[in-house]
Amino acid sequence: MIQPHGISSIQDKELFLKNRSTLITDVLLPNKKQVDIWYDDTGIIRAVGPEVAKEHRSEADITLDGSGTLAIPGLVNTHTHGAMTLLRGYADDMHLQQWLSEKIWPLEAHLTGDHVYWGTKLACLEMIKSGTVAFNDMYFFMKDAARAVDESKIRAVLSHGIITFGNEEKFETELKATDDVVHYVRSLHSPLITSAIGPHAPYTVPPDHLSICAEYGHKEKILLHTHLAETKQEVDDCQKTYGMTPTALLDKAGCLSDRTVAAHGCWLSEDDCRLLGERGSHIAHNPVSNMKLATGRAMPYHWLSDKGVNVSLGTDGCSSNNNLDMLEEMKIAAICQKFFWNLDTLLPAAEVLSMATSCGAKALGYAGGEIKEGMPADILLVSLHCPSMIPLHNPVSNIAYSADGGAVDTTICNGRILMRNRYVPDENEIIKGASSSADDLLNRAGIMA
Amino acid sequence: MIQPHGISSIQDKELFLKNRSTLITDVLLPNKKQVDIWYDDTGIIRAVGPEVAKEHRSEADITLDGSGTLAIPGLVNTHTHGAMTLLRGYADDMHLQQWLSEKIWPLEAHLTGDHVYWGTKLACLEMIKSGTVAFNDMYFFMKDAARAVDESKIRAVLSHGIITFGNEEKFETELKATDDVVHYVRSLHSPLITSAIGPHAPYTVPPDHLSICAEYGHKEKILLHTHLAETKQEVDDCQKTYGMTPTALLDKAGCLSDRTVAAHGCWLSEDDCRLLGERGSHIAHNPVSNMKLATGRAMPYHWLSDKGVNVSLGTDGCSSNNNLDMLEEMKIAAICQKFFWNLDTLLPAAEVLSMATSCGAKALGYAGGEIKEGMPADILLVSLHCPSMIPLHNPVSNIAYSADGGAVDTTICNGRILMRNRYVPDENEIIKGASSSADDLLNRAGIMA
Known part of the structure; x- marks a missing residue:
């Protein structure tokens, strides 16, 4: 060069x-x-x-x-699953359920801590090379992710993704895994890494488990990282089962505070936005993933900003993006809002830059994002x-x-x-290590590279 | 590096x-x-x-x-206005009419051939650096553009953009400019550069002028490059004035053949798509520009491919994109189709790569786009x-x-x-020359850089 x-x-x-x-x-x-x-x-x-x-x-x-x-x-990626870089390009252009059940979950079943370490190393490298200095991560084997982040010297908030579907035994295991991450991260004494509790979503974690997550987060003074209102199905199902929106459900379970970062929010209602604003919660917008997975609606930025909600930006994981380039994400956020809401002045350049910087730092709870x-x-x-x-x-x-x-x-x-x-x-070294690790994962899953 | x-x-x-x-x-x-x-x-x-x-x-x-x-x-950009790189970032996030009348047109009024030369040089450099080897260009001062392309050694189809609004005198000038480009390009004896006739759109060039353009293209055996069904307004106005869609109007004027490349097509009907398929015409898809300008609808790729229409890809000009990166355009095309048409399997990776390569070469009328x-x-x-x-x-x-x-x-x-x-x-040298030229353009327009 x-x-x-x-x-x-x-x-x-x-x-x-x-x-x-x-x-x-x-x-x-x-x-x-x-x-x-x-x-x-x-x-x-x-x-x-x-x-x-x-x-x-x-x-x-x-x-x-x-x-x-x-x-x-420096740019702030407020929602991703870092280690999923190892699955980049492994499966695309499929129906969501088929994609998950035939491709992603069977492969993830073979994941080890070593894969997560190398996947997170690759994610951090990609972020450093494209200007991201902080990220909000949710996945498994998060102590291995923490080790990778600590070596990479960027900021991260790390959460073990909790999925229970109401199973108490599973919930206990998940809480134990969370607790391990929280204590491991503290033992690193890094000013750059913190932990969060990560109840995956209101449709995978029932209200009583959500409440316990909220209490845990409150007690430990850590962020709560979740997915919210990504699909219409999720909102419709929640209304049918609980008679309220996923946002209202999260609130009832005590999960909405100024230490909450909820990803997606494609199908938020105007009332949901008002509630999020009142609670001081943050929404992480992931336009590329939403478009690729055909969520059918763009996050209502105009309502959220009207209600004073802090909106930040994220890439989601590499299975549904397929990169971690926040500059690209900024552009797609700005044009997607204009396109979907049919308003050519919506989300102008300066606002989307703030979304990717100062609003991101605010969501992750540290002073930053300004020179x-x-x-x-x-x-x-x-x-x-x-x-x-x-x-x-x-x-x-x-x-x-x-x-x-x-x-x-x-x-x-x-x-x-x-x-x-x-x-x-x-x-x-990272490119070599991550490539080998991806091959190893396929081998373990019995798939020829 | x-x-x-x-x-x-x-x-x-x-x-x-x-x-x-x-x-x-x-x-x-x-x-x-x-x-x-x-x-x-x-x-x-x-x-x-x-x-x-x-x-x-x-x-x-x-x-x-x-x-x-x-x-x-190599990638093929089948619709752009190369020299508009000089206007990159000059005005964004505005309502379309205000953007055109207050920002773009007043600046364009001061354009000289020298600006177009440097703007096209910058465009070619940007394309080479992001893997584009051929482009379909429509703008003014196209002999200067041709000079820049000839030096850059990439492929181009060059057309003077014809806008008449029914004014006969203007039409004569525009045809003369087109004729100049056609003969100048032939005088270069380059195997890489051809010319096209460029009636801007059915709403800026009335049917009798369109017919003459079609005859000219037929006589000279060159492409016809136009804009088609970009906005709903355009389609509604055409229906009101002529009682038919812009596609039907182009066809009636003899403008639809296998040497026709029409950009956008956001608001094509299923019948329009069938007609385009029957005529063997090509549609250049420009998803970034369509999203940024909030056209309200994505080009109906599924209808077009059903009817056998060759769909290629373009970036449009840097005023509405704001770059010429075809790799980015591929991604946004693939996710925009999935998102707008609510189908996660639409326009898979291999199809969008063909769209940007072999389909592009086919649209521009040369054998290529395959190794x-x-x-x-x-x-x-x-x-x-x-x-x-x-x-x-x-x-x-x-x-x-x-x-x-x-x-x-x-x-x-x-x-x-x-x-x-x-x-x-x-x-x-190109970066220096283009930067100076952009400053000069602002100076001439009385705008402080």
């Missing part, structure tokens, strides 16, 4: 090893102002402005030349030298509608440099 | 200068077979198979190491080393749903290598 913006050496592995006080010079902000950014070795941004290099050069251990790049906040003093240094340097970023009439529009993940040159999370000039130190 | 698949030198500018007999070794095909590909210095593929390197090495002037890459046919003996060497080598291509359960699915334009490592058009290891020889 050509090096258009004066990066000296990509081989300086030292760059990636630890947090150091760092000066980024001559970078453009989305408002087209050229500034320097200085953050200290705790990973907190201390100064942003045109004179920062002059004032703080002596305090910085290293300097990154930011000329020819645009600085935007300003006092915020963590979660920063992307996006190349202004890609054809898709030319011309630069409107940097925010180019980010939302034109750039793809490959335009991200540098990814910094909490002050640590994770990618520079598109180089990630352990990329080759 | 790391060089994972053994490319020796990206600085070998010789590689790009002329057509040479070329052997590509150890490349994977979408069916997961590993082969070598040999094409001669006329740009025609002569052999594809596992023993080709052994048999033809002595006949090849150069060898490209294809290990670690997937070979797919096999006798076909032109329009070949992409896609890196299998990107996280988004791992694991490789299904190469076609990864291409359709996961990869973005940045995964394309090498772009070859008609045997000429245009990009290798993501290096395009004149990238810097």
Whole structure:
């Protein structure tokens, strides 16, 4: 790759090893102002402005030349199943039930902790390479996922996906698995990783189990991560069985608070949106997955924003996307809202960028998603030298509608440099390990690769 | 950028200068077979198979190491307005009429041939970098566009966009401009560039003018490129004024033949689709533009394919997309069809890849879009080393749903290598020239950059 913006050496592995006080010079902000950014070795941004290099050069251990790049906040993926990268492309274009029962579940039955470790490593690599610095994950073998995330040095909220269908024994096992994750994550003493309780959905976890999940989350002061109103069937069934919407059911079980992140919300009613707003809960929008799985309706963004609900963005897992590229997700979110709700002004570029950054950080419960003093240094340097970023009439529009993940040159999370000039130190090892792990999974399932 | 698949030198500018007999070794095909590909210095593929390197090495002037890459046919963008890359991000998220009358048209009024030259150069660069080797273009100053395309060495069908609203004088000027393009393109003696007649749409060109356009196209044996049934308004107005659909109107004017490429088709009726099938006409699907501009309906792919209509893919111009990335367009086409028509099996990965390759070549009237003996060497080598291509359960699915334009490592058009290891020889000059040209356009329009 050509090096258009004066990066000296990509081989300086030292760059990636630890947090150091760092000066980024001559970078453009989305408002087209050229500034320097200085953050200290705790990973907190201390100064942003045109004179920062002059004032703080002596305090910085290293300097990154930011000329020819645009600085935007690191992206936040608020709903995914990271390890499902191992299933990328394994089954597509099928009817949902057939897809699940004939393809996904039989393969998942053979999953081990090692597969989840490598799947999560691959997911983190893909996220770093496309500018995502934090994600909200729900899957199985989450201690192995935690190990992978901890090595990858990005932020994550990790939950064991709880599915009980009313079975008490299963519920006990699931709660035990959750408890294990919560304690394991605490034992890591990482400022970047937290845990959540993950009751899968109101249609897979009955109200009494939901209530216990809510209490557990409250007691442990952790997030509650769930799926909500993804399909019409789910809403209709809930109305038939419980005489209320899934949202009302979650609320009755005590599951809606400002520490709740519910994914999808395609079939929310206006009343549901009002209730979510009153509870301060967050909705993670997953437009690609919703479109691919033909949910039939786009999340009602206009109602949610009217009612003051914080709406963030997610990719869902790689079985229904099939990538983790949040730049692509932003574009599809913005055009899907316009298309489905038939309003060409809905979800403009600046709002979808907030959705993928500050709204995401808010949903996951940490201060972040903005480049300003006092915020963590979660920063992307996006190349202004890609054809898709030319011309630069409107940097925010180019980010939302034109750039793809490959335009991200540098990814910094909490002050640590994770990618520079598109180089990630352990990329080759991860690609090799994840490829082998995917082969191993197929072998175990008796499928020829 | 790391060089994972053994490319020796990206600085070998010789590689790009002329057509040479070329052997590509150890490349994977979408069916997961590993082969070598040999094409001669006329740009025609002569052999594809596992023993080709052994048999033809002595006949090849150069060898490209294809290990670690997937070979797919070059992509074909069958509807765009190339020079509108200069307007990328200039205005978004507005109501259509306000967007046109307050933003796009006032700026376009200041366009010169030089802007179109640089806009088209930028468009060609962006296409080469994201794997597109042919495009169907409609805009103004098309001799300048032709100059840019000729330098870029990709395929194009160029048409001057004819808008008359019934004004005879305007029509005469537009026909003269078309005639100029047709003769200029012929004078280039390029095997890659042809021209078309471009009556903009049935609502901007009345039936008598459409008839004359059809006759002109027939006489010159060139394509007819138009817009069709993009909005409901257009269909309703046509019914009210002429008592028939825009498709029937085009047919009555003699505009529907197997040399017709009509863009959009969102609001086609089932009868329209049957008529298009009978005439052998081609529909260019532009899902991103349709979604962004909130057309309210997705092109009825199931009806069109039922009636045997060849459906190809396009990006539309950068004002309504805002990029020219056909890999992204494939994904959005596949998920948009599933979503809008509420059918999760509609437009599967293999069909959308054909739509973007062989169906595109068919629409533009040349043999191509397949990697096999006798076909032109329009070949992409896609890196299998990107996280988004791992694991490789299904190469076609990864291409359709996961990869973005940045995964394309090498772009070859008609045997000429245009990009290798993501290096395009004149990238810097084009980016500089196009950026200056965009600034100049704003200056002329009295807008501060």
